[in-house]
Amino acid sequence: xxxxxxxxxxxxxxxxxxxxxxxxxxxxxxxxxxxxxxxxxxxxxxxxxxxxxxxxxxxxxxxxxxxxxxxxxxxxxxxxxxxxxxxxxxxxxxxxxxxxxxxxxxxxxxxxxxxxxxxxxxxxxxxxxxxxxxxxxxxxxxxxxxxxxxxxxxxxxxxxxxxxxxxxxxxxxxxxxxxxxxxxxxxxxxxxxxxxxxxxxxxxxxxxxxxxxxxxxxxxxxxxxxxxxxx
Amino acid sequence: xxxxxxxxxxxxxxxxxxxxxxxxxxxxxxxxxxxxxxxxxxxxxxxxxxxxxxxxxxxxxxxxxxxxxxxxxxxxxxxx
Numbered sequence: 001x002x003x004x005x006x007x008x009x010x011x012x013x014x015x016x017x018x019x020x021x022x023x024x025x026x027x028x029x030x031x032x033x034x035x036x037x038x039x040x041x042x043x044x045x046x047x048x049x050x051x052x053x054x055x056x057x058x059x060x061x062x063x064x065x066x067x068x069x070x071x072x073x074x075x076x077x078x079x080x081x082x083x084x085x086x087x088x089x090x091x092x093x094x095x096x097x098x099x100x101x102x103x104x105x106x107x108x109x110x111x112x113x114x115x116x117x118x119x120x121x122x123x124x125x126x127x128x129x130x131x132x133x134x135x136x137x138x139x140x141x142x143x144x145x146x147x148x149x150x151x152x153x154x155x156x157x158x159x160x161x162x163x164x165x166x167x168x169x170x171x172x173x174x175x176x177x178x179x180x181x182x183x184x185x186x187x188x189x190x191x192x193x194x195x196x197x198x199x200x201x202x203x204x205x206x207x208x209x210x211x212x213x214x215x216x217x218x219x220x221x222x223x224x225x226x227x228x229x230x231x
Numbered sequence: 232x233x234x235x236x237x238x239x240x241x242x243x244x245x246x247x248x249x250x251x252x253x254x255x256x257x258x259x260x261x262x263x264x265x266x267x268x269x270x271x272x273x274x275x276x277x278x279x280x281x282x283x284x285x286x287x288x289x290x291x292x293x294x295x296x297x298x299x300x301x302x303x304x305x306x307x308x309x310x311x
Contacts, residue, residue, distance in 0.1 A: 059299055062296065101301065104244075104245070149244070151301065
């Protein structure tokens with residue numbers, strides 16, 4: 001697997017992503033600086049990690065989305081290359097218009113940092129084939145702006161074309177207003193691009209890869225990517 | 232040339248920050264406030280001498296960076 005993790009000024013989860021990728025695939029990813037113009041040759045997967053790129057100035061992810069490396073990430077995605085954005089990385093993907101919609105301030109106006117159950121909406125993608133459809137996974141969230149919204153047409157398209165990746169739910173997989181931790185439309189925690197080669201998600205699967213720190217439910221995502229790319 | 236760009240949330244987009252400010256104004260006893268919507272103001276200096284060219288540059292700036300047109304509207308004013 002050839003993976004590349006992009007670091008922006010203010011990213012702070014790039015090493016956790018790198019560790020999760022290495023754990024799953026045995027290969028350390030390349031670390032790419034935002035000012036670089038190119039991705040390493042032969043890159044299969046680009047990851048935009050969490051953090052507070054550019055201090056969340058203007059809007060979360062807005063300035064990072066216009067940085068040098070993003071032209072290469074756009075071209076990689078257009079070729080069908082895999083792109084994963086976690087937390088601030090999801091915000092950057094929306095700002096770069098690689099994914100539809102926008103992440104607004106959480107509806108309860110608070111930064112949420114806690115464990116959260118997610119329902120895996122489909123298990124036939126490069127990112128999730130190691131999970132089962134409908135499986136409930138226990139991961140972490142840590143964000144102040146994770147309230148995903150889009151215009152009614154975009155929401156209808158995402159739901160109609162099966163582009164929802166994960167929804168916030170309870171331990172039994174039940175999705176309700178009570179389990180919607182940030183006010184996202186239809187409890188959406190992550191979405192795919194039209195060809196399902198780009199995934200943006202607010203929760204942090206990279207936090208949950210080691211039983212020592214609370215669980216291993218995040219491994220499936222990185223193992224899905226590792227086996228997909230090894231093939 | 233000086234210009235001011237105002238970015239506001241589109242009608243219908245939930246503004247939890249505006250709601251919180253509205254609540255705080257009410258608890259301060261400021262009377263008669265029936266709604267608050269929070270936005271952003273950018274005061275921009277330009278080297279342009281023609282207002283039309285400045286308008287075009289600012290529209291470009293708004294479309295590409297200053298506003299997220301999924302949820303925000305923008306207004307450009309040339310001040311001087």
